[in-house]
Amino acid sequence: MKLCLVACASLCVAQTVTIKTGTLIDGKGGVQRNVVVSVEGSKIGRIEPAGAAKSTYDLSALTLMPGWIDTHAHPNTHFDKNNRFVDGKEPVEQEAIYEAGNLLATLQAGFTTVQTLAAPVDKTVRDAINAGALPGPRVLTSIHQIHDDSGDPAKLRELVRQWKAEGADVIKIFASASIRDGGKQTMSDVQITAACGESKAQGMRAVVHVYTSDTTRKVILAGCTGIEHGAFLDDATLQLMHDRGIFFDPNYLVFHNYLDNRQKYLGIGNYTAAGFAKMEQVLPELGKALRRARVHQVKVVLGTDANAGAHGRNYEEFIYRVKEGGDKPMDAILSGTSVAAESLGLGGRIGTVAPGFEADLVAVEGNPLDDITAFRRVAFVMKGGRVVRFDPRSKP
Numbered sequence: 001m002k003l004c005l006v007a008c009a010s011l012c013v014a015q016t017v018t019i020k021t022g023t024l025i026d027g028k029g030g031v032q033r034n035v036v037v038s039v040e041g042s043k044i045g046r047i048e049p050a051g052a053a054k055s056t057y058d059l060s061a062l063t064l065m066p067g068w069i070d071t072h073a074h075p076n077t078h079f080d081k082n083n084r085f086v087d088g089k090e091p092v093e094q095e096a097i098y099e100a101g102n103l104l105a106t107l108q109a110g111f112t113t114v115q116t117l118a119a120p121v122d123k124t125v126r127d128a129i130n131a132g133a134l135p136g137p138r139v140l141t142s143i144h145q146i147h148d149d150s151g152d153p154a155k156l157r158e159l160v161r162q163w164k165a166e167g168a169d170v171i172k173i174f175a176s177a178s179i180r181d182g183g184k185q186t187m188s189d190v191q192i193t194a195a196c197g198e199s200k201a202q203g204m205r206a207v208v209h210v211y212t213s214d215t216t217r218k219v220i221l222a223g224c225t226g227i228e229h230g231a232f233l234d235d236a237t238l239q240l241m242h243d244r245g246i247f248f249d250p251n252y253l254v255f256h257n258y259l260d261n262r263q264k265y266l267g268i269g270n271y272t273a274a275g276f277a278k279m280e281q282v283l284p285e286l287g288k289a290l291r292r293a294r295v296h297q298v299k300v301v302l303g304t305d306a307n308a309g310a311h312g313r314n315y316e317e318f319i320y321r322v323k324e325g326g327d328k329p330m331d332a333i334l335s336g337t338s339v340a341a342e343s344l345g346l347g348g349r350i351g352t353v354a355p356g357f358e359a360d361l362v363a364v365e366g367n368p369l370d371d372i373t374a375f376r377r378v379a380f381v382m383k384g385g386r387v388v389r390f391d392p393r394s395k396p
Helices: 002-014 092-108 121-130 153-166 189-201 213-222 235-244 253-260 273-295 316-323 329-335 338-343 372-376
Strands: 016-025 031-040 043-049 057-066 068-073 111-116 138-141 171-174 206-212 226-232 247-249 361-365 378-383 386-390
Touching (some): 068 338, 092 111, 092 378, 092 386, 111 378, 121 138, 153 189, 171 189, 189 206, 213 235, 226 273, 247 338, 253 316, 316 329, 316 372, 329 338
Parallel strands (some): 016 057, 068 111, 226 247
Antiparallel strands (some): 031 043, 378 386
16 A cells, blocks of 8 residues: 555646746736746646756747647538638538548647637547647637528527537537628528527627627627627727626738639639738728727637638638737737637636646747747747647757
């Protein structure tokens, strides 16, 4: 028995990992210099000034942050052997393999939590990753999507209840058309009331694909909790979002990715020349909406709407928001850490470097507060206390 106790005690000590960093951005707006973060199992144990003692990982030349959070991605999407866009029209086993690979690339890029919005295969992959059977970021998913053709109000209420029982983490609603089709409202007012109202009644978060102010006001008043895209929101609507605590996700990467990979999408569905022209036109509007949202102190989160070509490059969203959207670097960081965590209902668990939080950490070469492109130079990633990427060349 004595030998067993000694062995167990030794094992417990061995589970503590120490990470020394030159700069710590804590995800709440704070910055600390030359500290050591102690990780005990899957949690952060303590943060203290760095001393002379040797650390498990010496990241003195790096900037350490909470693991990043992407609140909107589509990891099932990919390009086929002919370099053409694929979105679900394939055997589910093949789709799952691509999704697992895309999520692993996203984790390696510094994103320790991803919300997928959504494809049915997301549930299978989510459950496998969250059970430890596959490597990948923590995954939350809507599993399905509600559209204008999903049914009458009674049917939509039934779907919300059904998907909650199925294990959905969130409800995804398309209240508007794609921007390639003009972004106009597609769901009827009674459908919006039913979908958002039932989500609220069931205690479910509900995020909505929407562009215009009038439709956005309808989904907010009906009980939905998050706005995706929202490129044409006026001041009154943004003030309503602030007053109601609604989360706003103006995605940049999705449009840049489409434009960068134009030939791989062109000719598929509404990916037409006219559609691409509309995507080019919407980019400056996103910046205007983001700047106004900051003025109204709206809770802005970081989602990429990542599709084929963007997986593993999700960090470009931070860069676009600062360089094109005019965001302050710290505000962009908060949108992808503590504010994103709050939007997922996980604000007390992830998105912050503090004792008791999950040890989800990412370190980059350089300091994104001085050079936002530092997000491209990921050198260290830890998820739940396990190191999933470490580039030893980063050591001083």
